[in-house]
Amino acid sequence: MKWEVVIGLEVHVQLNTVSKIFSGSSTAFGAEPNTQASVVELAFPGVLPVMNKAAVEKAIRLGLALNAEINRKNVFARKNYFYPDLPKGYQISQMDHPIVGPGTLAIQVGDSEKLVRVTRAHLEEDAGKSLHEEFVGMSGIDLNRAGTPLLEVVSEPDMCSADEAVAYARALHTLVTWLGICDGNMQEGSFRVDANVSVRPAGQAELGTRREIKNLNSFRFLQQAIEYEIQWQIDTLEDGGRIVQGTVLFDPDSGETRMMRSKEDAHDYRYFPDPDLLPICLSEEQIERVRGEMPELPGAMKARFVEAFGVSAYDAALLTSSRELAAYFEAVAQATGEGKLAANWVNGEIAARLNKEGLAIGDCPIAAARLSELVRRIADNTLSSKLAKQVFEALWTSELSVDAIIERDGLKQVSDVGAIEKMVDEALAANPKAVEEFRAGKEKALNALAGQVMKASKGKANPAQVQEILRQKLG
Amino acid sequence: MSLTHQDVARIAQLSRIAVTEAEIEAVGAQLNNIFGLIEKMQAVNTDGIEPMAHPQDVSLRLREDVVTETNHRDAYQAVAPLVEKGLFLVPKVIE
Numbered sequence: 030m031k032w033e034v035v036i037g038l039e040v041h042v043q044l045n046t047v048s049k050i051f052s053g054s055s056t057a058f059g060a061e062p063n064t065q066a067s068v069v070e071l072a073f074p075g076v077l078p079v080m081n082k083a084a085v086e087k088a089i090r091l092g093l094a095l096n097a098e099i100n101r102k103n104v105f106a107r108k109n110y111f112y113p114d115l116p117k118g119y120q121i122s123q124m125d126h127p128i129v130g131p132g133t134l135a136i137q138v139g140d141s142e143k144l145v146r147v148t149r150a151h152l153e154e155d156a157g158k159s160l161h162e163e164f165v166g167m168s169g170i171d172l173n174r175a176g177t178p179l180l181e182v183v184s185e186p187d188m189c190s191a192d193e194a195v196a197y198a199r200a201l202h203t204l205v206t207w208l209g210i211c212d213g214n215m216q217e218g219s220f221r222v223d224a225n226v227s228v229r230p231a232g233q234a235e236l237g238t239r240r241e242i243k244n245l246n247s248f249r250f251l252q253q254a255i256e257y258e259i260q261w262q263i264d265t266l267e268d269g270g271r272i273v274q275g276t277v278l279f280d281p282d283s284g285e286t287r288m289m290r291s292k293e294d295a296h297d298y299r300y301f302p303d304p305d306l307l308p309i310c311l312s313e314e315q316i317e318r319v320r321g322e323m324p325e326l327p328g329a330m331k332a333r334f335v336e337a338f339g340v341s342a343y344d345a346a347l348l349t350s351s352r353e354l355a356a357y358f359e360a361v362a363q364a365t366g367e368g369k370l371a372a373n374w375v376n377g378e379i380a381a382r383l384n385k386e387g388l389a390i391g392d393c394p395i396a397a398a399r400l401s402e403l404v405r406r407i408a409d410n411t412l413s414s415k416l417a418k419q420v421f422e423a424l425w426t427s428e429l430s431v432d433a434i435i436e437r438d439g440l441k442q443v444s445d446v447g448a449i450e451k452m453v454d455e456a457l458a459a460n461p462k463a464v465e466e467f468r469a470g471k472e473k474a475l476n477a478l479a480g481q482v483m484k485a486s487k488g489k490a491n492p493a494q495v496q497e498i499l500r501q502k503l504g
Numbered sequence: 505m506s507l508t509h510q511d512v513a514r515i516a517q518l519s520r521i522a523v524t525e526a527e528i529e530a531v532g533a534q535l536n537n538i539f540g541l542i543e544k545m546q547a548v549n550t551d552g553i554e555p556m557a558h559p560q561d562v563s564l565r566l567r568e569d570v571v572t573e574t575n576h577r578d579a580y581q582a583v584a585p586l587v588e589k590g591l592f593l594v595p596k597v598i599e
Binding site (some may be wrong): 046047048053054055062063064066067068071074079080081082083084085100104109111112113126159160161163164166167168169170171172226282299303304306307308309310353420 | 567575589592
Protein backbone atom coordinates (compact mmCIF):
# COMPACT_ATOMS: atom_id res chain seq x y z
CA MET A 30 0.00 0.00 0.00
CA LYS A 31 1.11 3.56 -0.65
CA TRP A 32 1.27 5.80 2.41
CA GLU A 33 1.09 9.53 2.83
CA VAL A 34 2.96 11.27 5.65
CA VAL A 35 1.59 14.27 7.55
CA ILE A 36 3.83 16.29 9.88
CA GLY A 37 3.25 19.39 11.99
CA LEU A 38 5.89 20.98 14.22
CA GLU A 39 5.78 22.83 17.51
CA VAL A 40 8.95 24.80 18.17
CA HIS A 41 9.92 26.33 21.51
CA VAL A 42 11.96 29.42 20.73
CA GLN A 43 13.80 30.78 23.76
CA LEU A 44 13.69 34.57 23.54
CA ASN A 45 17.07 36.19 24.22
CA THR A 46 16.00 38.70 26.86
CA VAL A 47 18.46 39.45 29.67
CA SER A 48 15.80 39.07 32.37
CA LYS A 49 12.98 36.58 32.84
CA ILE A 50 9.50 36.89 31.45
CA PHE A 51 7.81 37.73 34.77
CA SER A 52 10.69 38.83 37.06
CA GLY A 53 13.99 40.71 37.08
CA SER A 54 16.07 37.51 37.46
CA SER A 55 18.89 36.96 34.99
CA THR A 56 18.43 34.43 32.17
CA ALA A 57 22.18 33.85 31.64
CA PHE A 58 22.98 30.22 30.84
CA GLY A 59 25.26 28.06 32.99
CA ALA A 60 25.05 29.79 36.40
CA GLU A 61 25.33 27.87 39.69
CA PRO A 62 22.01 26.10 40.47
CA ASN A 63 19.23 28.30 41.84
CA THR A 64 21.33 31.49 41.94
CA GLN A 65 19.03 33.03 39.32
CA ALA A 66 15.72 31.98 40.84
CA SER A 67 13.79 34.73 42.59
CA VAL A 68 10.69 34.46 44.76
CA VAL A 69 8.59 34.66 41.57
CA GLU A 70 10.11 31.49 40.08
CA LEU A 71 10.12 29.85 43.54
CA ALA A 72 6.39 30.64 43.80
CA PHE A 73 6.50 32.20 47.23
CA PRO A 74 3.03 33.12 48.47
CA GLY A 75 1.88 36.59 47.54
CA VAL A 76 4.34 37.29 44.73
CA LEU A 77 3.05 38.60 41.41
CA PRO A 78 4.34 38.29 37.85
CA VAL A 79 5.39 41.50 36.03
CA MET A 80 5.60 41.12 32.25
CA ASN A 81 8.83 41.81 30.32
CA LYS A 82 8.30 44.32 27.49
CA ALA A 83 11.19 42.96 25.40
CA ALA A 84 9.60 39.49 25.28
CA VAL A 85 6.39 41.04 23.90
CA GLU A 86 8.23 43.01 21.23
CA LYS A 87 10.35 40.03 20.17
CA ALA A 88 7.14 38.05 19.70
CA ILE A 89 5.75 40.87 17.56
CA ARG A 90 8.92 40.76 15.44
CA LEU A 91 8.41 37.10 14.61
CA GLY A 92 4.71 37.67 13.95
CA LEU A 93 5.47 40.44 11.46
CA ALA A 94 8.18 38.35 9.79
CA LEU A 95 5.69 35.49 9.33
CA ASN A 96 3.16 37.91 7.82
CA ALA A 97 0.91 36.84 10.65
CA GLU A 98 -1.96 38.52 12.41
CA ILE A 99 -0.77 40.24 15.58
CA ASN A 100 -3.53 40.01 18.16
CA ARG A 101 -3.98 43.54 19.49
CA LYS A 102 -5.36 42.02 22.67
CA ASN A 103 -3.83 38.81 23.95
CA VAL A 104 -4.33 36.99 27.21
CA PHE A 105 -2.28 34.85 29.58
CA ALA A 106 -3.77 31.61 30.88
CA ARG A 107 -2.74 29.11 33.52
CA LYS A 108 -1.85 25.64 32.28
CA ASN A 109 -2.19 23.52 35.38
CA TYR A 110 0.03 20.56 36.08
CA PHE A 111 1.90 19.27 39.05
CA TYR A 112 5.62 18.81 38.64
CA PRO A 113 8.43 20.04 40.91
CA ASP A 114 10.27 21.94 38.16
CA LEU A 115 7.34 24.39 38.19
CA PRO A 116 6.59 25.13 41.84
CA LYS A 117 3.48 27.26 41.21
CA GLY A 118 1.63 24.18 40.04
CA TYR A 119 0.89 25.85 36.69
CA GLN A 120 2.72 27.29 33.72
CA ILE A 121 1.76 30.77 32.59
CA SER A 122 1.03 30.43 28.88
CA GLN A 123 -1.48 31.69 26.32
CA MET A 124 -4.42 29.59 25.16
CA ASP A 125 -7.41 31.19 23.41
CA HIS A 126 -5.77 34.53 22.66
CA PRO A 127 -2.11 34.05 21.61
CA ILE A 128 -0.03 37.09 20.66
CA VAL A 129 0.60 35.83 17.11
CA GLY A 130 -2.19 34.43 14.93
CA PRO A 131 -2.10 32.66 11.53
CA GLY A 132 0.90 33.33 9.26
CA THR A 133 3.18 31.58 6.77
CA LEU A 134 6.82 30.56 6.39
CA ALA A 135 8.47 29.80 3.02
CA ILE A 136 10.75 26.77 2.98
CA GLN A 137 13.20 25.59 0.34
CA VAL A 138 13.30 21.84 -0.36
CA GLY A 139 15.84 21.04 -3.07
CA ASP A 140 14.89 23.27 -6.00
CA SER A 141 11.31 23.97 -5.01
CA GLU A 142 9.83 26.45 -2.59
CA LYS A 143 6.82 25.69 -0.41
CA LEU A 144 4.71 27.83 1.88
CA VAL A 145 4.02 26.26 5.29
CA ARG A 146 1.14 27.71 7.29
CA VAL A 147 1.86 28.74 10.85
CA THR A 148 -1.15 28.34 13.12
CA ARG A 149 -0.07 30.58 15.98
CA ALA A 150 2.76 31.61 18.29
CA HIS A 151 2.23 32.19 21.98
CA LEU A 152 4.29 33.47 24.89
CA GLU A 153 4.96 31.29 27.91
CA GLU A 154 7.46 30.66 30.69
CA ASP A 155 9.98 27.82 30.67
CA ALA A 156 10.14 25.31 33.55
CA GLY A 157 13.18 24.47 35.71
CA LYS A 158 15.43 21.43 35.38
CA SER A 159 15.23 18.15 37.29
CA LEU A 160 18.35 16.08 37.92
CA HIS A 161 17.47 12.47 38.67
CA GLU A 162 20.81 10.70 38.53
CA GLU A 163 22.82 12.07 41.41
CA PHE A 164 20.60 11.44 44.41
CA VAL A 165 19.22 8.19 45.84
CA GLY A 166 15.44 8.22 45.78
CA MET A 167 15.42 11.99 45.31
CA SER A 168 15.42 14.44 42.44
CA GLY A 169 17.44 17.68 42.50
CA ILE A 170 15.65 20.80 41.26
CA ASP A 171 17.38 23.78 39.64
CA LEU A 172 15.02 26.67 38.93
CA ASN A 173 17.46 28.92 37.03
CA ARG A 174 15.72 28.16 33.74
CA ALA A 175 12.22 28.56 35.21
CA GLY A 176 10.62 31.75 33.95
CA THR A 177 12.82 32.09 30.86
CA PRO A 178 10.61 33.52 28.10
CA LEU A 179 9.57 31.12 25.36
CA LEU A 180 7.68 31.69 22.15
CA GLU A 181 5.98 28.46 21.09
CA VAL A 182 5.49 28.46 17.33
CA VAL A 183 2.90 25.95 16.09
CA SER A 184 2.65 24.95 12.42
CA GLU A 185 -0.24 23.45 10.48
CA PRO A 186 0.29 19.80 9.46
CA ASP A 187 1.61 20.97 6.07
CA MET A 188 4.79 18.92 5.78
CA CYS A 189 4.87 15.52 4.17
CA SER A 190 8.43 14.25 4.70
CA ALA A 191 11.30 14.42 7.18
CA ASP A 192 13.15 16.61 4.65
CA GLU A 193 10.33 19.15 4.61
CA ALA A 194 10.08 19.16 8.40
CA VAL A 195 13.82 19.78 8.70
CA ALA A 196 13.63 22.52 6.02
CA TYR A 197 10.85 24.22 8.01
CA ALA A 198 12.79 23.95 11.29
CA ARG A 199 15.89 25.35 9.58
CA ALA A 200 13.95 28.21 8.00
CA LEU A 201 12.43 29.12 11.38
CA HIS A 202 15.84 28.84 13.04
CA THR A 203 17.34 31.18 10.43
CA LEU A 204 14.47 33.61 10.89
CA VAL A 205 14.59 33.84 14.71
CA THR A 206 18.37 34.30 14.75
CA TRP A 207 18.13 36.74 11.82
CA LEU A 208 15.56 38.79 13.73
CA GLY A 209 17.82 38.75 16.79
CA ILE A 210 15.12 37.32 19.06
CA CYS A 211 16.85 33.99 19.88
CA ASP A 212 20.50 32.93 20.12
CA GLY A 213 19.62 29.72 18.25
CA ASN A 214 21.89 27.59 20.44
CA MET A 215 20.31 24.15 20.14
CA GLN A 216 22.72 22.38 22.52
CA GLU A 217 21.69 24.76 25.28
CA GLY A 218 18.03 24.21 24.46
CA SER A 219 17.31 27.64 22.96
CA PHE A 220 15.44 26.05 20.04
CA ARG A 221 13.55 22.80 20.79
CA VAL A 222 11.33 20.96 18.37
CA ASP A 223 8.32 18.65 18.92
CA ALA A 224 7.12 16.77 15.83
CA ASN A 225 3.56 15.48 15.33
CA VAL A 226 3.73 12.61 12.87
CA SER A 227 0.98 10.51 11.30
CA VAL A 228 0.52 8.39 8.18
CA ARG A 229 -2.57 7.57 6.12
CA PRO A 230 -3.27 5.53 3.00
CA ALA A 231 -2.59 7.72 -0.06
CA GLY A 232 -5.74 9.54 -1.08
CA GLN A 233 -7.55 9.17 2.25
CA ALA A 234 -9.07 12.46 3.38
CA GLU A 235 -9.04 12.01 7.13
CA LEU A 236 -5.78 12.14 9.08
CA GLY A 237 -4.23 9.07 10.65
CA THR A 238 -3.64 8.82 14.41
CA ARG A 239 -0.63 10.93 15.35
CA ARG A 240 2.19 10.49 17.79
CA GLU A 241 4.18 13.43 19.10
CA ILE A 242 7.97 13.15 19.30
CA LYS A 243 9.13 15.44 22.12
CA ASN A 244 12.13 17.69 22.60
CA LEU A 245 14.37 17.20 19.58
CA ASN A 246 17.38 19.47 19.97
CA SER A 247 19.26 19.01 16.69
CA PHE A 248 18.27 18.95 13.02
CA ARG A 249 19.94 15.55 12.64
CA PHE A 250 17.87 14.04 15.47
CA LEU A 251 14.74 15.64 14.01
CA GLN A 252 15.44 13.97 10.66
CA GLN A 253 16.32 10.58 12.22
CA ALA A 254 13.41 10.58 14.66
CA ILE A 255 10.81 11.41 12.01
CA GLU A 256 12.19 8.88 9.54
CA TYR A 257 12.17 6.17 12.18
CA GLU A 258 8.67 7.11 13.37
CA ILE A 259 7.23 7.09 9.83
CA GLN A 260 8.65 3.65 9.13
CA TRP A 261 7.49 2.34 12.53
CA GLN A 262 3.93 3.57 11.95
CA ILE A 263 3.79 2.10 8.43
CA ASP A 264 5.18 -1.25 9.63
CA THR A 265 2.72 -1.32 12.53
CA LEU A 266 -0.27 -0.64 10.27
CA GLU A 267 0.86 -3.07 7.57
CA ASP A 268 1.23 -5.76 10.22
CA GLY A 269 -2.42 -5.22 11.10
CA GLY A 270 -1.71 -3.18 14.24
CA ARG A 271 -3.10 0.22 15.15
CA ILE A 272 -1.46 3.45 16.26
CA VAL A 273 -2.25 4.62 19.78
CA GLN A 274 -2.23 8.38 20.09
CA GLY A 275 0.45 9.54 22.48
CA THR A 276 3.78 11.13 23.22
CA VAL A 277 7.07 9.44 22.34
CA LEU A 278 10.72 10.11 23.10
CA PHE A 279 13.59 9.73 20.66
CA ASP A 280 16.66 7.86 21.86
CA PRO A 281 19.67 9.10 19.85
CA ASP A 282 21.76 6.08 20.86
CA SER A 283 19.40 3.46 19.47
CA GLY A 284 17.88 5.76 16.83
CA GLU A 285 14.39 4.64 17.96
CA THR A 286 11.30 6.33 19.31
CA ARG A 287 9.48 4.88 22.32
CA MET A 288 6.16 5.59 24.00
CA MET A 289 6.25 7.97 26.96
CA ARG A 290 2.54 8.28 27.67
CA SER A 291 -0.66 7.54 25.79
CA LYS A 292 -3.58 9.90 25.32
CA GLU A 293 -5.45 8.23 28.18
CA ASP A 294 -2.71 9.37 30.56
CA ALA A 295 -2.52 12.84 29.01
CA HIS A 296 -2.65 15.75 31.40
CA ASP A 297 -5.86 17.61 31.92
CA TYR A 298 -4.40 21.09 32.00
CA ARG A 299 -7.59 22.91 33.11
CA TYR A 300 -6.63 26.16 31.36
CA PHE A 301 -8.17 29.38 32.62
CA PRO A 302 -7.26 33.08 32.26
CA ASP A 303 -4.57 34.04 34.78
CA PRO A 304 -6.13 36.49 37.24
CA ASP A 305 -2.64 37.79 38.13
CA LEU A 306 -2.10 39.21 34.65
CA LEU A 307 -4.21 41.70 32.72
CA PRO A 308 -4.56 41.34 28.96
CA ILE A 309 -1.67 42.68 26.85
CA CYS A 310 -3.03 45.47 24.65
CA LEU A 311 -0.89 46.45 21.68
CA SER A 312 -1.19 49.80 19.98
CA GLU A 313 -0.64 50.40 16.26
CA GLU A 314 2.22 52.75 17.17
CA GLN A 315 4.00 50.02 19.12
CA ILE A 316 3.60 47.47 16.34
CA GLU A 317 4.76 49.95 13.69
CA ARG A 318 7.74 50.96 15.79
CA VAL A 319 8.78 47.30 16.08
CA ARG A 320 8.30 46.91 12.32
CA GLY A 321 10.56 49.91 11.74
CA GLU A 322 13.32 48.38 13.87
CA MET A 323 13.37 45.10 11.94
CA PRO A 324 16.18 44.20 9.53
CA GLU A 325 15.51 43.30 5.88
CA LEU A 326 14.09 39.75 6.01
CA PRO A 327 15.89 36.77 4.50
CA GLY A 328 13.14 36.19 1.91
CA ALA A 329 13.31 39.79 0.66
CA MET A 330 17.10 39.75 0.66
CA LYS A 331 17.15 36.50 -1.27
CA ALA A 332 14.94 38.00 -3.98
CA ARG A 333 17.10 41.12 -4.07
CA PHE A 334 20.31 39.09 -4.49
CA VAL A 335 18.78 37.29 -7.48
CA GLU A 336 17.60 40.58 -8.94
CA ALA A 337 20.58 42.83 -8.21
CA PHE A 338 23.49 40.41 -8.49
CA GLY A 339 22.19 37.82 -10.93
CA VAL A 340 22.84 34.86 -8.61
CA SER A 341 20.68 31.72 -8.79
CA ALA A 342 17.77 31.23 -6.37
CA TYR A 343 19.64 28.26 -4.92
CA ASP A 344 22.79 30.31 -4.29
CA ALA A 345 20.74 33.19 -2.89
CA ALA A 346 19.06 30.79 -0.43
CA LEU A 347 22.46 29.58 0.80
CA LEU A 348 23.78 33.14 1.06
CA THR A 349 20.83 34.22 3.19
CA SER A 350 21.12 31.35 5.67
CA SER A 351 22.44 33.88 8.19
CA ARG A 352 22.61 37.64 8.40
CA GLU A 353 26.39 37.60 8.83
CA LEU A 354 26.90 35.48 5.73
CA ALA A 355 24.53 37.64 3.68
CA ALA A 356 26.34 40.80 4.78
CA TYR A 357 29.70 39.23 3.89
CA PHE A 358 28.51 38.28 0.43
CA GLU A 359 26.89 41.62 -0.19
CA ALA A 360 30.07 43.47 0.77
CA VAL A 361 32.09 41.43 -1.76
CA ALA A 362 29.45 41.67 -4.49
CA GLN A 363 29.11 45.43 -4.04
CA ALA A 364 32.86 46.09 -3.92
CA THR A 365 33.56 44.07 -7.07
CA GLY A 366 30.34 44.31 -9.08
CA GLU A 367 30.85 40.57 -9.67
CA GLY A 368 27.83 39.00 -7.96
CA LYS A 369 28.00 35.56 -9.51
CA LEU A 370 31.73 35.18 -9.01
CA ALA A 371 31.39 36.41 -5.42
CA ALA A 372 28.56 33.91 -4.79
CA ASN A 373 30.66 31.06 -6.23
CA TRP A 374 33.54 31.87 -3.92
CA VAL A 375 31.43 32.45 -0.79
CA ASN A 376 29.30 29.33 -1.28
CA GLY A 377 32.26 27.34 -2.63
CA GLU A 378 35.77 27.74 -1.23
CA ILE A 379 34.83 29.91 1.77
CA ALA A 380 31.91 27.70 2.89
CA ALA A 381 33.89 24.49 2.40
CA ARG A 382 36.88 25.78 4.32
CA LEU A 383 34.79 27.19 7.19
CA ASN A 384 32.93 23.92 7.40
CA LYS A 385 36.15 21.88 7.39
CA GLU A 386 37.63 23.95 10.20
CA GLY A 387 34.37 24.23 12.16
CA LEU A 388 34.35 28.03 11.95
CA ALA A 389 31.48 30.50 11.58
CA ILE A 390 31.59 33.26 8.98
CA GLY A 391 32.35 35.74 11.76
CA ASP A 392 35.65 33.90 12.40
CA CYS A 393 36.65 33.76 8.73
CA PRO A 394 40.35 34.72 8.42
CA ILE A 395 39.65 36.27 5.00
CA ALA A 396 37.67 39.47 5.53
CA ALA A 397 35.22 40.59 2.85
CA ALA A 398 37.65 43.27 1.65
CA ARG A 399 40.40 40.70 0.98
CA LEU A 400 38.06 38.31 -0.81
CA SER A 401 36.97 41.29 -2.91
CA GLU A 402 40.58 41.83 -4.04
CA LEU A 403 40.77 38.19 -5.06
CA VAL A 404 37.49 38.36 -6.99
CA ARG A 405 38.71 41.53 -8.72
CA ARG A 406 41.93 39.85 -9.81
CA ILE A 407 39.98 36.92 -11.25
CA ALA A 408 37.58 39.26 -13.05
CA ASP A 409 40.41 41.29 -14.62
CA ASN A 410 42.19 38.09 -15.78
CA THR A 411 45.23 38.57 -13.57
CA LEU A 412 44.42 35.17 -12.05
CA SER A 413 43.02 32.02 -13.57
CA SER A 414 40.66 30.10 -11.30
CA LYS A 415 43.43 27.59 -10.64
CA LEU A 416 45.89 30.29 -9.62
CA ALA A 417 43.16 31.97 -7.60
CA LYS A 418 42.87 28.82 -5.51
CA GLN A 419 46.58 29.00 -4.73
CA VAL A 420 46.19 32.65 -3.71
CA PHE A 421 43.16 31.66 -1.60
CA GLU A 422 45.31 29.20 0.37
CA ALA A 423 47.88 31.90 1.08
CA LEU A 424 45.15 34.40 2.00
CA TRP A 425 43.68 31.95 4.52
CA THR A 426 46.98 31.39 6.31
CA SER A 427 48.55 34.85 6.13
CA GLU A 428 47.75 38.52 6.57
CA LEU A 429 49.15 39.43 3.14
CA SER A 430 47.11 41.21 0.50
CA VAL A 431 46.16 39.45 -2.73
CA ASP A 432 48.54 41.55 -4.83
CA ALA A 433 51.39 40.92 -2.40
CA ILE A 434 50.81 37.15 -2.65
CA ILE A 435 50.67 37.27 -6.46
CA GLU A 436 53.94 39.23 -6.47
CA ARG A 437 55.66 37.03 -3.88
CA ASP A 438 54.72 33.70 -5.48
CA GLY A 439 54.88 34.90 -9.10
CA LEU A 440 51.30 33.77 -9.70
CA LYS A 441 50.34 36.38 -12.24
CA GLN A 442 48.51 34.87 -15.16
CA VAL A 443 50.29 35.21 -18.50
CA SER A 444 47.94 36.87 -21.00
CA ASP A 445 50.64 38.26 -23.25
CA VAL A 446 49.79 36.98 -26.74
CA GLY A 447 53.39 36.87 -27.92
CA ALA A 448 54.53 34.81 -24.94
CA ILE A 449 51.65 32.36 -25.28
CA GLU A 450 52.19 32.02 -29.04
CA LYS A 451 55.79 31.11 -28.39
CA MET A 452 54.80 28.39 -25.94
CA VAL A 453 52.13 27.11 -28.31
CA ASP A 454 54.62 26.88 -31.17
CA GLU A 455 56.98 24.90 -28.97
CA ALA A 456 54.22 22.54 -27.90
CA LEU A 457 53.12 21.95 -31.51
CA ALA A 458 56.67 21.23 -32.58
CA ALA A 459 57.24 18.81 -29.74
CA ASN A 460 53.96 16.88 -30.24
CA PRO A 461 53.50 16.19 -33.95
CA LYS A 462 51.42 13.11 -33.19
CA ALA A 463 48.79 15.09 -31.28
CA VAL A 464 48.69 17.70 -34.04
CA GLU A 465 48.03 14.97 -36.60
CA GLU A 466 45.30 13.43 -34.47
CA PHE A 467 43.55 16.77 -34.01
CA ARG A 468 43.65 17.47 -37.74
CA ALA A 469 42.19 14.00 -38.27
CA GLY A 470 39.19 15.14 -36.21
CA LYS A 471 40.13 13.98 -32.74
CA GLU A 472 38.95 16.90 -30.60
CA LYS A 473 40.53 15.47 -27.44
CA ALA A 474 44.02 15.93 -28.84
CA LEU A 475 43.56 19.68 -28.42
CA ASN A 476 43.24 19.27 -24.66
CA ALA A 477 46.47 17.30 -24.58
CA LEU A 478 48.23 20.12 -26.41
CA ALA A 479 46.69 22.76 -24.16
CA GLY A 480 47.87 20.72 -21.20
CA GLN A 481 51.43 20.82 -22.53
CA VAL A 482 51.27 24.61 -22.89
CA MET A 483 49.87 25.03 -19.38
CA LYS A 484 52.61 22.80 -18.03
CA ALA A 485 55.29 24.80 -19.85
CA SER A 486 53.84 28.00 -18.36
CA LYS A 487 53.76 26.45 -14.86
CA GLY A 488 49.99 26.86 -14.85
CA LYS A 489 50.16 30.59 -15.44
CA ALA A 490 49.06 30.91 -19.06
CA ASN A 491 45.52 32.22 -19.55
CA PRO A 492 43.66 28.96 -20.37
CA ALA A 493 41.09 30.63 -22.63
CA GLN A 494 43.81 32.33 -24.67
CA VAL A 495 45.79 29.10 -24.95
CA GLN A 496 42.76 27.33 -26.44
CA GLU A 497 42.09 30.20 -28.81
CA ILE A 498 45.67 30.48 -30.11
CA LEU A 499 45.95 26.69 -30.47
CA ARG A 500 42.83 26.63 -32.64
CA GLN A 501 44.11 29.52 -34.75
CA LYS A 502 47.45 27.81 -35.38
CA LEU A 503 45.89 24.42 -36.10
CA GLY A 504 43.00 25.80 -38.12
CA MET B 505 -24.83 19.20 36.67
CA SER B 506 -23.81 16.95 39.49
CA LEU B 507 -20.33 15.61 40.23
CA THR B 508 -20.00 11.91 40.88
CA HIS B 509 -17.85 10.29 43.53
CA GLN B 510 -15.36 9.45 40.75
CA ASP B 511 -15.24 13.03 39.44
CA VAL B 512 -14.32 14.32 42.87
CA ALA B 513 -11.60 11.68 43.28
CA ARG B 514 -10.14 12.63 39.87
CA ILE B 515 -10.14 16.36 40.63
CA ALA B 516 -8.43 15.68 43.95
CA GLN B 517 -5.83 13.55 42.20
CA LEU B 518 -5.12 16.21 39.54
CA SER B 519 -4.80 18.87 42.23
CA ARG B 520 -2.58 16.63 44.35
CA ILE B 521 -4.84 17.18 47.34
CA ALA B 522 -5.29 14.20 49.64
CA VAL B 523 -9.04 13.70 50.08
CA THR B 524 -10.06 10.61 52.07
CA GLU B 525 -12.98 8.41 51.06
CA ALA B 526 -14.91 9.83 54.02
CA GLU B 527 -14.32 13.41 52.88
CA ILE B 528 -15.28 12.88 49.25
CA GLU B 529 -19.00 13.19 49.89
CA ALA B 530 -18.65 16.48 51.76
CA VAL B 531 -16.22 17.94 49.22
CA GLY B 532 -18.51 16.78 46.42
CA ALA B 533 -21.45 18.57 48.02
CA GLN B 534 -19.44 21.80 48.29
CA LEU B 535 -18.31 21.57 44.69
CA ASN B 536 -21.87 20.90 43.55
CA ASN B 537 -22.98 24.05 45.39
CA ILE B 538 -20.42 26.02 43.40
CA PHE B 539 -21.70 24.44 40.19
CA GLY B 540 -25.19 25.44 41.22
CA LEU B 541 -24.06 29.04 41.49
CA ILE B 542 -22.37 28.83 38.07
CA GLU B 543 -25.61 27.45 36.59
CA LYS B 544 -27.48 30.47 37.90
CA MET B 545 -24.93 32.79 36.32
CA GLN B 546 -25.11 30.92 33.05
CA ALA B 547 -28.84 31.54 32.91
CA VAL B 548 -28.14 35.27 32.43
CA ASN B 549 -28.39 36.36 28.80
CA THR B 550 -24.93 37.49 27.63
CA ASP B 551 -25.63 37.66 23.88
CA GLY B 552 -23.51 40.28 22.16
CA ILE B 553 -21.27 40.85 25.17
CA GLU B 554 -17.55 40.30 24.65
CA PRO B 555 -16.11 38.09 27.40
CA MET B 556 -13.51 39.79 29.60
CA ALA B 557 -10.24 38.08 30.48
CA HIS B 558 -10.05 40.00 33.74
CA PRO B 559 -12.64 41.71 35.96
CA GLN B 560 -10.78 45.01 35.54
CA ASP B 561 -10.92 46.57 32.10
CA VAL B 562 -7.34 47.82 31.99
CA SER B 563 -4.31 46.58 30.12
CA LEU B 564 -1.10 45.02 31.37
CA ARG B 565 1.78 47.29 32.34
CA LEU B 566 5.08 46.09 30.96
CA ARG B 567 8.48 46.37 32.63
CA GLU B 568 11.78 47.10 30.90
CA ASP B 569 14.06 44.13 30.26
CA VAL B 570 16.63 44.69 33.03
CA VAL B 571 18.09 42.35 35.64
CA THR B 572 17.06 43.68 39.05
CA GLU B 573 17.27 40.52 41.15
CA THR B 574 20.41 39.43 42.97
CA ASN B 575 21.33 36.02 44.33
CA HIS B 576 19.50 35.18 47.57
CA ARG B 577 19.82 31.42 47.28
CA ASP B 578 21.02 30.86 50.84
CA ALA B 579 18.11 32.78 52.34
CA TYR B 580 15.54 31.04 50.11
CA GLN B 581 17.00 27.59 50.73
CA ALA B 582 17.14 28.10 54.50
CA VAL B 583 13.38 27.42 54.57
CA ALA B 584 13.52 24.43 52.20
CA PRO B 585 13.12 20.98 53.80
CA LEU B 586 16.02 19.43 51.88
CA VAL B 587 18.86 20.99 49.89
CA GLU B 588 22.09 19.61 48.43
CA LYS B 589 24.75 21.18 46.17
CA GLY B 590 22.51 24.20 45.66
CA LEU B 591 19.61 22.04 44.45
CA PHE B 592 16.21 21.63 46.10
CA LEU B 593 15.65 17.94 46.78
CA VAL B 594 12.21 16.43 46.26
CA PRO B 595 10.90 12.85 46.25
CA LYS B 596 12.02 11.26 42.99
CA VAL B 597 9.68 12.01 40.10
CA ILE B 598 10.40 10.70 36.63
CA GLU B 599 7.99 11.15 33.80
